[in-house]
Structures are given as C-alpha cells and as structure tokens.
Amino acid sequence: MTGAQETNGSPPHVGLFVTCLVDLFRPSVGFASLKLLENAGCKVDVPNAQTCCGQPAYNSGDRKDTRAIAEQVIEAFEAFDYVVAPSGSCASMLRKHYPGLFDGDPKWQARAQSFAAKCHELVSFLTDVMGVSSVDARLEASVTYHDSCSGLRELGVKAQPRALLASMNGIQLKEMGDSEVCCGFGGTFCVKYPDISNHIVGKKTANIEAAETDLLLAGDMGCLMNMAGKLRRQGAATEVRHVAEVLAGLTDTPPIAGRAK
Amino acid sequence: MQLTSHKFKSHVSKALVDAQLQKALGNVEKGFIDKRAKAAGALPEFESLRDNAKAIKDHTLANLDLYLETYEARVTAAGGTVHWAETAADARNIVLDICKRRGARTVTKGKSMITEEIGLNDFLSQHDIEPVETDLGEYIIQLRGEHPSHIIAPAVHLNKDQVEGDFRRVHTHLPEFRDLTEPTALLSEAREVLRQRYFEADVGITGANFLVAETGSSVIVTNEGNGDLTQTLGKVHVVVASIEKIVPTLEDTSQILRVLARSATGQDMSVYTTFSTGPKRPDDPDGPEEYHVILLDNGRSSMLGTEYQDMLRCIRCGACMNHCPVYHAVGGHAYGSVYPGPMGAVLTPSLNGIDKAGHLPNASTFCGRCEAVCPMRIPLPKMMRHWREQEFEKHLSARASRYGLGLWAFFARRPKLYRAAVSLAMPLLSRLAGKRHRLGALPLAGGWTDHRDLPAPEGPTFMQQYRKHQASHRP
Numbered sequence: 165m166t167g168a169q170e171t172n173g174s175p176p177h178v179g180l181f182v183t184c185l186v187d188l189f190r191p192s193v194g195f196a197s198l199k200l201l202e203n204a205g206c207k208v209d210v211p212n213a214q215t216c217c218g219q220p221a222y223n224s225g226d227r228k229d230t231r232a233i234a235e236q237v238i239e240a241f242e243a244f245d246y247v248v249a250p251s252g253s254c255a256s257m258l259r260k261h262y263p264g265l266f267d268g269d270p271k272w273q274a275r276a277q278s279f280a281a282k283c284h285e286l287v288s289f290l291t292d293v294m295g296v297s298s299v300d301a302r303l304e305a306s307v308t309y310h311d312s313c314s315g316l317r318e319l320g321v322k323a324q325p326r327a328l329l330a331s332m333n334g335i336q337l338k339e340m341g342d343s344e345v346c347c348g349f350g351g352t353f354c355v356k357y358p359d360i361s362n363h364i365v366g367k368k369t370a371n372i373e374a375a376e377t378d379l380l381l382a383g384d385m386g387c388l389m390n391m392a393g394k395l396r397r398q399g400a401a402t403e404v405r406h407v408a409e410v411l412a413g414l415t416d417t418p419p420i421a422g423r424a425k
Numbered sequence: 426m427q428l429t430s431h432k433f434k435s436h437v438s439k440a441l442v443d444a445q446l447q448k449a450l451g452n453v454e455k456g457f458i459d460k461r462a463k464a465a466g467a468l469p470e471f472e473s474l475r476d477n478a479k480a481i482k483d484h485t486l487a488n489l490d491l492y493l494e495t496y497e498a499r500v501t502a503a504g505g506t507v508h509w510a511e512t513a514a515d516a517r518n519i520v521l522d523i524c525k526r527r528g529a530r531t532v533t534k535g536k537s538m539i540t541e542e543i544g545l546n547d548f549l550s551q552h553d554i555e556p557v558e559t560d561l562g563e564y565i566i567q568l569r570g571e572h573p574s575h576i577i578a579p580a581v582h583l584n585k586d587q588v589e590g591d592f593r594r595v596h597t598h599l600p601e602f603r604d605l606t607e608p609t610a611l612l613s614e615a616r617e618v619l620r621q622r623y624f625e626a627d628v629g630i631t632g633a634n635f636l637v638a639e640t641g642s643s644v645i646v647t648n649e650g651n652g653d654l655t656q657t658l659g660k661v662h663v664v665v666a667s668i669e670k671i672v673p674t675l676e677d678t679s680q681i682l683r684v685l686a687r688s689a690t691g692q693d694m695s696v697y698t699t700f701s702t703g704p705k706r707p708d709d710p711d712g713p714e715e716y717h718v719i720l721l722d723n724g725r726s727s728m729l730g731t732e733y734q735d736m737l738r739c740i741r742c743g744a745c746m747n748h749c750p751v752y753h754a755v756g757g758h759a760y761g762s763v764y765p766g767p768m769g770a771v772l773t774p775s776l777n778g779i780d781k782a783g784h785l786p787n788a789s790t791f792c793g794r795c796e797a798v799c800p801m802r803i804p805l806p807k808m809m810r811h812w813r814e815q816e817f818e819k820h821l822s823a824r825a826s827r828y829g830l831g832l833w834a835f836f837a838r839r840p841k842l843y844r845a846a847v848s849l850a851m852p853l854l855s856r857l858a859g860k861r862h863r864l865g866a867l868p869l870a871g872g873w874t875d876h877r878d879l880p881a882p883e884g885p886t887f888m889q890q891y892r893k894h895q896a897s898h899r900p
Contacts, residue, residue, distance in 0.1 A: 187888055220830065223791060224817060226817050229838065314791075314793070317797050346790050358872040388880075396863055422860075422881075
C-alpha cells in the first residue's frame with residue numbers, strides 16, 4: 165500500500181457508511197472496505213445509527229421520509245473527517261443529492277453541504293483522497309468491470325478501480341462491450357417495471373458473457389445483485405464480486421449469488 | 426394523437442416480444458450513439474458550446490415575452506403574419522382558416538412534431554383537406570397510419586423490408602421487378618411520387634427548429650430538402666411552432682446549430698439549414714405569396730417559473746432517447762405520447778397532466794445518460810423525480826408500492842428497530858437459501874425472481890458481525 169496521507173499529523177477519521185445492501189446481503193464488502201481504508205492509513209468507525217441513504221424514498225417521490233433519513237445520516241456522520249461508502253450510488257446520494265433536500269432551510273442546508281463535501285465512494289476515495297496507487301493483493305483471474313451509473317456519471321468513477329486492479333498480481337482485466345450502459349437495476353425500477361429491467365439486464369449479461377472472464381466486478385451492490393441474479397439464472401460461467409473484495413484480497417467467501425456451478 | 430401513456434405496461438409487454446421492433450431498435454442503439462460520440466469528440470470546444478447553448482436559452486426564457494414581441498414585430502415588418510394559439514385547438518383552427526381562405530385541397534408538410542402534438546393531419550382530413558407528409562420517415566408512417574416513434578427519426582421502429590411492403594401496397598404503379606431493397610431506392614421512389622404532390626399543394630406547412638427574434642426568421646434543419654420544397658412551392662407557407670423555439674439573434678442560432686446536428690445524428694450540420702423571412706418579395710424569383718407563423722403555447726407558459734422550466738431549453742435533437750436503455754428496450758410507441766423517451770417523460774406530464782402520464786417519469790432507471798448527452802444540459806432525471814414527487818403528494822402512485830415504501834421508511838427512520846428486524850430476517854433468509862447462496866423464488870419478490878435469482882444474504886448482517894468482532898477484540 166502506498167500514498168497514505170494524514171490530516172494534521174493524526175490519521176484521517178473515516179465514518180464507514182456501510183449501505184443497506186452491503187449490511188444486509190454482503191457483509192464481506194463491509195469488511196473489505198474496513199481493511200482497504202485501514203491499510204490506507206485511516207482510522208475507521210462504523211456508527212450504529214445507520215440504515216439506508218434514503219434513495220428508495222427519494223426516487224419514489226417521498227421527500228419527507230427522505231429528508232428525515234438524511235437528517236439521521238448527517239447527525240450520525242458529520243463529526244468524521246470523511247464519510248466513505250462502498251457504493252457510487254449511495255455516496256452520490258450523500259454527496260450530490262442531500263443538500264437539495266433542504267431547499268428553503270438555510271441552517272440544515274449549510275449542514276448538508278459541509279457534510280456532502282466529506283462524502284466519497286470507496287475506491288475513488290482511496291485513490292483520489294488518500295493517494296493510494298496500488299494494493300497488495302493477488303488473484304489469479306480474468307475480470308471484467310461494469311461501470312455503475314451514479315458512480316460513473318455523478319462522481320466520475322471510471323479509471324480509479326481499473327488503476328487499482330491493474331496494480332494487483334495475477335489479475336487480467338478484459339473490458340466488456342458497453343460497460344457504461346445501465347444494467348437495468350435502477351432501485352425500485354427493477355420491481356416496478358420487471359420486464360423492461362429484465363430486457364436491459366439480459367443485454368448486459370450477454371456483454372458480460374462475451375468478455376469470457378472468470379469474474380464480473382463492480383462497485384455497487386444493487387447492480388451486482390441484479391447482474392449476478394441474472395447470470396446465475398441463465399447458468400452462465402461468470403462469477404460475481406464487489407470490487408472491494410478483490411482489492412482487499414478477501415475472496416474466500418462464495419461469490420455473490422453463489423458459485424456458477 | 427390520442428394519449429395512451431396510461432397503457433404503458435401493456436404497450437411494453439407487446440414491444441418486448443415484437444421481433445421486428447427489437448431488430449429495428451438495435452440500429453438505434455448502435456448507429457446514433459457512435460456517431461454522436463465521434464462528432465462530439467472531434468470538436469474540442471463541444472462542451473463549452475453546450476454551456477453557451479444552455480446560457481442562450483436560459484436568457485431567452487427569462488425574457489421570453491420581450492423576444493416574442495420583438496419576433497412578432499419583425500415577422501410583420503417582413504410582410505408575414507403571426508397568429509397566437511393558446512391551445513392545440515386554436516392552432517388547428519388557424520391552420521384550417523388559412524387553408525379554407527385559399528381554397529386548399531391538399532397541403533404538403535415538412536417534418537414537424539408540433540403538428541403531431543396538435544393532431545393536425547387527422548383534423549385536416551376530417552375537413553376534406555389532404556395532408557401529404559414529405560419527409561421520407563413521415564411519409565412512410567403516414568402510409569401505415571402510424572405516429573412517429575422518435576422525434577427526429579419517425580420511422581426508426583421499422584425495417585426496410587417492412588417499408589418495401591408498404592410501398593408495393595400503396596404505390597400500385599410499381600412494376601414487380603423494380604428493386605426496392607436498398608434505402609436509397611425507397612427514397613427515390615418516394616421522391617418521384619412526392620414531386621407531383623408539391624406542385625399540387627396550395628399550402629406548405631413546416632415546423633421550426635428556431636424562430637429568430639432579431640430577423641423574424643423561421644429556421645428548419647433537414648436532410649432531404651423536402652422542407653425547402655414544402656415551404657417554397659406552395660402559395661402559402663404556414664409555420665407551426667411552439668413559443669420556446671425563440672432565440673434572440675442569428676449568432677445565437679448558429680451557436681445552437683453547432684450542437685444540434687452533432688447531438689442528433691452526429692453530423693457537423695444537417696444537409697439543409699433553411700432560413701425563411703416573410704413571403705416572396707417583389708424582386709424574388711420564387712417563394713410563397715403568404716407567410717404565416719402560428720405560435721403555440723399549449724401549456725408551455727405555465728412551465729415558466731416552475732421546476733420544469735429547464736425543459737423548455739429542449740431543441741428536440743433526440744439524443745436523450747438515442748442513449749436511453751428504456752427507449753432501446755421498448756421503442757417510442759410504448760410511451761403512448763407524441764414525445765417519447767426521457768424528454769417525453771418530462772414534457773408529456775407537463776402538457777397532459779401527471780395523472781394521465783404517470784408511468785413515463787417512473788419508467789427510468791435514472792442512469793443519467795440522457796442528461797450526460799443533452800446538448801442543452803437539461804437535468805432530465807431530476808425533473809422526472811419532481812414528477813414522482815408530485816405523484817406521491819397527490820397520492821397517484823400505486824397503493825401497494827406506497828404501502829411497501831411506507832413500511833420500509835418506518836423502519837429506516839428507526840435504526841434500533843430496523844437493526845432488530847434485519848438481524849432476525851437476514852440469517853433466516855440466508856439459511857433458506859442454503860449452500861446455493863441464492864433463491865429462485867420468494868413470496869412477494871416475484872418482480873425480481875420471475876427473471877433472476879435473488880442473491881442470498883451471507884448470514885448475519887454486517888453490523889451484527891462487526892459488533893461481535895469488536896466485542897471479541899476489545900482490549
């Protein structure tokens with residue numbers, strides 16, 4: 165690990181926003197995030213008072229509940245130097261969307277703005293804030309990487325995960341076609357319009373399979389569960405993991421949705 | 426056209442299994458995207474041009490009354506007439522009056538989404554005036570009795586063999602041996618038929634890409650030249666355009682033109698960019714005797730000053746739908762509205778009411794690609810979310826999803842209760858899945874498990890494991 169930086173001589177204090185899907189479905193990603201952040205020289209804490217970032221309510225038009233959840237998250241996390249989430253979509257919710265929830269309330273909006281400035285997606289935090297340029301992990305596998313929409317388009321996460329993957333031993337990165345095209349998850353979209361979602365993820369898995377890699381990686385559990393669920397249903401050979409697991413060298417657990425066979 | 430957005434889900438079911446449509450949509454996905462990327466990439470100042478274009482329209486919308494009045498004065502000075510139409514019905518009647526006064530039997534039409542919006546063709550036909558579409562795509566869908574499925578490529582849902590079939594059905598003069606397998610052959614066949622129609626027509630109707638306040642000009646961009654013939658060969662040229670088409674100056678027009686075709690088709694410029702100012706002057710060798718502009722509001726002025734004002738920057742390039750995964754999956758007709766895709770998902774509820782078009786702003790993954798390519802930087806996902814908020818506030822969203830969301834929010838706002846509930850549920854779900862680590866079916870989760878397996882939780886939640894881990898490692 166290289167490039168750890170310190171704030172005022174003491175290690176930066178990071179609040180890990182685990183995200184609901186990692187908390188509920190994929191704790192391994194939470195432990196991988198802890199390891200990566202600690203290896204980068206951060207002091208990490210995980211506040212108890214976290215449930216979800218509020219996106220399901222936000223994208224369903226329920227502004228009141230979204231705001232209440234946002235206040236809860238801000239109160240639990242605003243004392244940290246940084247808030248880091250292993251998800252582009254949740255990090256973007258905190259960073260890009262929270263301040264707008266408090267339009268017309270200058271006091272809360274100011275709080276939300278200074279909070280938002282501290283929030284980061286995990287991998288881009290490691291590279292862009294902590295200056296990490298390599299990880300000490302090894303995996304003998306070919307991988308392909310899906311660019312999740314919010315991370316890509318709202319936070320500019322594209323080169324960062326690829327750079328860290330390239331620093332690993334044994335890994336071979338093969339790009340799939342249309343890696344920047346949505347997987348069809350879209351939060352509640354995938355159950356509100358299941359047929360369209362299925363059609364879109366079908367195109368995605370066709371691109372994944374055509375890349376002929378051992379593993380599919382991405383940085384968002386929602387997209388990963390959608391693509392993994394489809395790949396397993398189709399009996400495809402590609403297995404699926406969150407990029408943090410691979411970067412942290414924690415790949416003893418079964419992949420998301422289990423083994424291919 | 427009749428709004429059928431409330432039937433979105435049944436349209437979708439049909440579209441997803443329509444093999445012809447899916448084949449045609451494959452072309453949208455490949456063609457438009459690569460061409461736009463190449464055109465945008467070839468121009469170093471493209472991103473700053475987008476900023477300029479946005480700024481021009483923002484300024485115009487902030488001073489719309491001023492520029493509309495200036496425009497009207499300039500049109501009048503050039504010998505033309507401006508008609509103000511508050512509603513679609515007003516606009517239709519103004520067109521009809523002009524046609525009747527000139528005793529028009531047929532009118533030629535350049536491609537115009539506004540005349541689709543006001544349902545002009547059906548209205549004219551009902552009054553025994555035959556509308557003749559002259560844009561190839563519009564001509565084809567008129568033969569088929571369809572509506573455009575895309576705002577710049579109206580027949581993009583069709584394959585060329587379908588079009589060949591339509592031509593052979595309608596153009597009965599065609600010998601069987603005539604080869605129509607190539608698109609260029611179809612184009613020249615349409616041109617041959619249309620040539621006569623241009624001369625027969627009394628009135629030519631076009632839309633407008635821009636209305637220039639400085640000069641009183643209307644501007645159309647086309648690739649086939651049909652618009653020019655439509656507006657110069659008839660005795661009367663009628664422009665039907667909505668109020669937000671105004672731009673202050675010719676310089677502003679050229680700024681926005683630089684992003685329009687690049688965003689739409691990946692061309693630097695469309696083949697034809699035609700400026701019309703007033704009727705034929707005494708010394709002009711040709712041109713229409715009368716020049717009319719019908720300025721349509723139809724709900725747009727009520728968008729000013731609201732969270733939907735940014736939508737009025739739209740220049741109808743189609744880039745948002747060209748890059749939309751939902752549009753790629755279902756095509757334009759599924760939206761059941763004149764305006765499909767992301768721009769339609771914002772505009773249709775504005776024009777027709779959210780109670781009639783609620784599906785449209787909901788049927789988006791919020792992938793953000795539309796906003797990323799919109800030359801006018803319109804925050805389309807944000808405005809779709811605004812519509813969802815309006816729906817939620819008016820209790821228009823489905824009861825089951827409201828109930829589910831309410832239950833979820835109840836727990837999400839109470840971390841201790843939430844913790845207790847998920848600490849029980851997740852290990853249970855994990856055990857249910859067993860060693861396969863996935864579930865093929867789960868009660869109430871059919872939306873997910875009908876199409877894909879549900880990845881199972883690993884076991885206890887992260888927070889359970891983390892607290893346990895901390896407790897055992899406490900010094």
